Amino acid sequence: MEMSHRGKEFIAIADQAEADLRELLGIAADYKVLFLQGGAVAENAIIPMNLLRGKTSADYANTGEWSKKSIKEAKKYCTVNVAASSEDRNFTYVPAQSTWKLSKDAAYVHVCTNETIGGVEYHWTPDTGGVPLVADMSSHILSRPVDVSRYGLIYGGAQKNVGPAGLTLVIVRDSLLGNALPFTPSAFDFKQQADADSMYNTPPTYAIYIAGLVFQWLKRQGGLQAIEQRNIAKAKLLYDYLDGSSFFRSPVHPADRSRMNVPFKLRDEALDEAFLKAAKAAGMVQLKGHRAVGGMRASIYNAMPIAGVQRLVEVMRDFEAVHG
Numbered sequence: 001m002e003m004s005h006r007g008k009e010f011i012a013i014a015d016q017a018e019a020d021l022r023e024l025l026g027i028a029a030d031y032k033v034l035f036l037q038g039g040a041v042a043e044n045a046i047i048p049m050n051l052l053r054g055k056t057s058a059d060y061a062n063t064g065e066w067s068k069k070s071i072k073e074a075k076k077y078c079t080v081n082v083a084a085s086s087e088d089r090n091f092t093y094v095p096a097q098s099t100w101k102l103s104k105d106a107a108y109v110h111v112c113t114n115e116t117i118g119g120v121e122y123h124w125t126p127d128t129g130g131v132p133l134v135a136d137m138s139s140h141i142l143s144r145p146v147d148v149s150r151y152g153l154i155y156g157g158a159q160k161n162v163g164p165a166g167l168t169l170v171i172v173r174d175s176l177l178g179n180a181l182p183f184t185p186s187a188f189d190f191k192q193q194a195d196a197d198s199m200y201n202t203p204p205t206y207a208i209y210i211a212g213l214v215f216q217w218l219k220r221q222g223g224l225q226a227i228e229q230r231n232i233a234k235a236k237l238l239y240d241y242l243d244g245s246s247f248f249r250s251p252v253h254p255a256d257r258s259r260m261n262v263p264f265k266l267r268d269e270a271l272d273e274a275f276l277k278a279a280k281a282a283g284m285v286q287l288k289g290h291r292a293v294g295g296m297r298a299s300i301y302n303a304m305p306i307a308g309v310q311r312l313v314e315v316m317r318d319f320e321a322v323h324g
């Protein structure tokens with residue numbers, strides 16, 4: 001933790017982490033990988049500052065709480081066109097591509113490909129007809145393979161699936177760099193950071209070190225194809241139980257359900273507290289749903305073994321047997 005970020009020991013750690021991330025995601029040479037600070041929420045401002053490139057508007061898909069935050073922040077820097085929204089059904093689905101109203105002159109199209117709070121995940125990649133696609137992948141990056149070439153920029157905070165809080169990943173196509181708005185803080189200018197190998201200022205060195213270990217762990221698991229198969233099996237176990245139960249249910253449209261974040265509800269929400277208490281007694285914590293959605297939410301990131309999901313289903317089944 002005391003190593004200088006400019007020392008050869010740390011540079012070797014950062015280079016290895018970048019090489020492993022590039023290998024895992026199949027990132028081509030015409031993309032920069034940046035290890036930054038500020039989190040995904042700071043990126044909500046940093047992205048328009050960097051990517052407007054002389055344009056004055058951007059398209060955003062509004063699929064939940066994190067999209068709403070991105071939109072609110074972007075409005076400080078440009079005109080936001082909400083090209084698609086699932087607000088009409090309380091953010092329980094991803095709007096079909098055929099309903100999107102993209103604008104020709106948008107600087108980019110922004111999506112949140114896994115809505116952590118609502119539990120809604122894109123299982124397809126939007127076609128933006130040449131306009132750069134920008135994705136907040138904070139809560140499902142590295143849970144499955146991604147065709148990076150379909151995106152102009154991918155970003156995410158590390159703390160869900162990658163490593164400790166404090167590290168922000170930005171993967172950005174070279175050709176989009178170099179046009180930051182004049183008032184962009186230098187530490188948040190992608191071009192300046194890219195030219196300095198993410199060391200314009202001190203990067204979050206310890207978080208990069210741990211993320212590097214996670215990348216190596218993922219490679220040992222067989223890479224993203226292998227981890228995806230595990231994540232599919234974990235999610236299926238939980239959703240199959242929810243769909244078969246008349247006591248618990250999933251509020252999300254089946255085709256758009258997240259493999260990482262599984263919100264679920266009791267038919268009678270008066271039992272929520274009793275369920276959370278029973279779960280806690282069985283050693284299961286952090287199951288309370290976000291206040292925007294209510295009910296419960298199981299976050300089953302890469303690090304959650306299938307045994308953890310099996311145990312949760314047992315606890316739910318036992319609770320249903322007593323109270324159902």
Ligand SMILES: *Cc1c(COP(=O)(O)O)cnc(C)c1O
Binds near residue numbers: 042115158
């Ligand atoms: C957790 C999360 C964030 C939060 O970003 P921070 O700035 O790191 O707090 C943003 N977007 C999504 C999709 C998230 O899941």
